[in-house]
Amino acid sequence: MSNDATSGGSEKPAAQQSNSQAEHTEHAGQVLLPDLELNIERLQRFLGGGSDIVCRTLTHRSFDNEQYAILYMDGLVDGAAIHTMLLGLLEDANRTNELQDDGSLYNHLMDRSIAVGKIRPVTSIDEAGYAMLEGSTVIVVGHSLRAIAVDTAGGESRSVEEPSSQTVVRGPKEGFTENLRTNTALVRRIIKSPNLRMDYKVVGQETRTNIAVVYLQGIAQDDVVQEVHRRIDAIEIDGILESGYIEEFIQDKAFTPFPLIQNTERPDAACAGILEGQVVIMVSGTPFVLLTPVTFVRFFQSSEDYYQRYDIATFLRLIRVASFFISMLLPSMYIAITTFHQEMLPTSLLVSLAAQREGVPFPALVEAFLMEITFEILREAGVRMPRIIGPAISIVGALVLGQAAVQAGLVSAAMVIVVSFTAIASFVIPAVNMGIAARLIRFVLMILGGTFGLFGIMSGLMVLLAHLCGLRSFGKPYLMPISPFVPGNLKDVLIRVPWWAMRNRPKNMASKSNLKREGSGQRPDPDREGA
């Protein structure tokens, strides 16, 4: 690039002061005018000024030194893409005559000069402004009524890392990031099918958060896909900061402790769901994507179940289900048995428990509540506190609140064991949101167990059962395939049969016309002909 180029560039921070709301309204829908300076000023005012708006004006030799401006938001764009584009434009601006046959500078830039793949015309100030807010660079041409939005979205973002919430021993280590484009690419890299659909939406009047609805056409049920679109389109809110916002708006029932939409930060888990007919909802700004519809049993499945041998996977899954029930029921059962049904215990155990509780001043229910709430506080502190003081809290938790509380006679040793085992069991559940549900229910069952013994727990479980049976996720019964009973789907519920035996996709998820997912007769058999 020569110094005497006529492309007189001036990179300047915009400094227009304006109060956004009224001016947004003022500029909304205003068409671009054939006046470069005015358009730049209006665009800067639309965006509220600010030092992060970069505007560079260039002059093109071949079009009678017609001026055009390049505007973008610093920090939202990919620096390398901007650099490449500017180089190309500067080089192009210095050429003469031979390019003039295109007619207008706008057409020339649109067709020949921009070294970036994705460009589109924009015709109004708000369209150009919103494009810039999404990371595009807008080229406003002097005498044209149209501008060009060049997709240069980028900027600083977290790289692909191992998911923090759903770790596995065997399996992919990639996790979703906060960047929507990265996330869609992670899915595309796994499912290289032309049937993979990604429908994009923008939700949130102020945040204008990008959302992608991802599914496999022909495998996902059409009515579910339409319902997902309908529910997302119906959301009216100022901002979406995480997929949890979307989840609360689109789930079938508001008042339930149970998650009606699955979430994951693992691309392989999302792809497994897509292959079984689930619809994935990705939200810009969060690594957690939503999967729907979902059934209760899916919250006990881990990605690793399908990478391990089926017998090991089955064993681990049974452990998880047992842990769920332990996490929910153990303290309440302990309270009920020690308070109301001591006759169930053998004499030696009863004597031992009675001796431990002799000096404890509280009834079993209060004792359990004290310990459970203490543990919940410790757990919450563990999540929020700086990592460096973690060991200190562990010592306080283990020594002060465990051993010292027993020695002081505030709680019995048996209760500490029960609460600790319950806590460990709750961590076995792969889905955090299902674990939280079990924690909430535990407290209610403890009250019932402490008030009415096993009859109270049974009544609580009946309420829970009726509630679970009434739940739906995008119209699909939550307890499927247990009730309604679908025998064909039981191959991946409590047990996981070998891959060669799981020939069909789940009937409640996948399109009925496309249930088959693998060929027949694939059971390994060395004696078979040709094997």
Add this chain to the structure above:
Amino acid sequence: MKPAISTLQTVAIINNAISPTAILSIPPVVISIASHDAWISVLGAGLAYLPMVAVIAAICRANPGKPFIEWLESRFGRPVGMLIGLLFGVYYFNTFCLIVRQFANFIGDMVLDETPLFMLIGIMVAVAAFTVAHGVEAIARSSFIVLLMVAAIIPFSVLLNYSDINLQRLLPLVDTDLPHIAAATVSPFLWLTEMSILLIFSPYMKRPASFVRAGMFGMLFSLFEIMLVVVMTLTIFGPRIVPMMSYPFINMVGIVEVGKFLERIEIFTVSAWGMTMYIKMAVFLFAAVHCLSQTLHLRSNRHALIGLSVLAVVTTLAAWPRNVEMDNWVLYDTIPFLIVFNVGLPAVIGIGLILTRAGNRAKGAKTS
């Protein structure tokens, strides 16, 4: 969207409408009359009830899928439909109150002897109402899960009691005289008549063609459970001790010891059985609410549900001031009560359907 329940779920509903109270009440009664041949009486009751299954299924088949009372109104006219609706409504409501009281008495006797009865009744009615509020599909699905649980528990129960079972106690076969065996069939027959609940649930079935199958299997599974409990209590305790027991089914589990670390596990059985009782309560409360709201053409079932639930708490407490009155009611008054509503009324409806068949066909032809 019209709710839809599967054939299996209907089987579970019928089973849970019959078995929970039947397995508790039938063994002492039949064994006191038919001694060690009580199981023959139970079997005979099942055989005797088979034609009634066909009648109930035929009535269900005549219904083109409308809610039961609405269909009766369209078929026999509004006054007759309303009268039958009210009669059924009263029957199901009373039966619901009876079940609640039986369950509350049982829990009071066995587990929570110091808890006031009104609290137990209040909780039971609240849980049943909560289940009903979730709709017929939730009741059907819960019912199926509870049936699965029962089906899983039965082999364990047999296995745990295996060492105490003495099949010699069933011998000699057909030693009791026939009139006694026949007399003992009355009690199980009456409990089996509760299969008529199919009339209320059949319009919600996905496959109307499987009414007979649903009714038959529901009844047969209940019969199997009753038979199993009768045979087990007979072979464990013998025909002389069982009539003296209030709850031989519970005593049967009470003698089990699991190793040296768990004994008196009947409370677990009571808990599992309690789930079936809750389903039974929900089924009958649903039927009562359904009949009342259909008869009175209420827009929302919810108000009827709340009203009937409150009324049920009061009725359950006030109708039987002492437990002995309820026991007498169960022993003597339930016989005409169940026969009138579970046999008589369906039979009258069946006859009415036959008599009005010609007129209905002509009406149908005119409409088309």
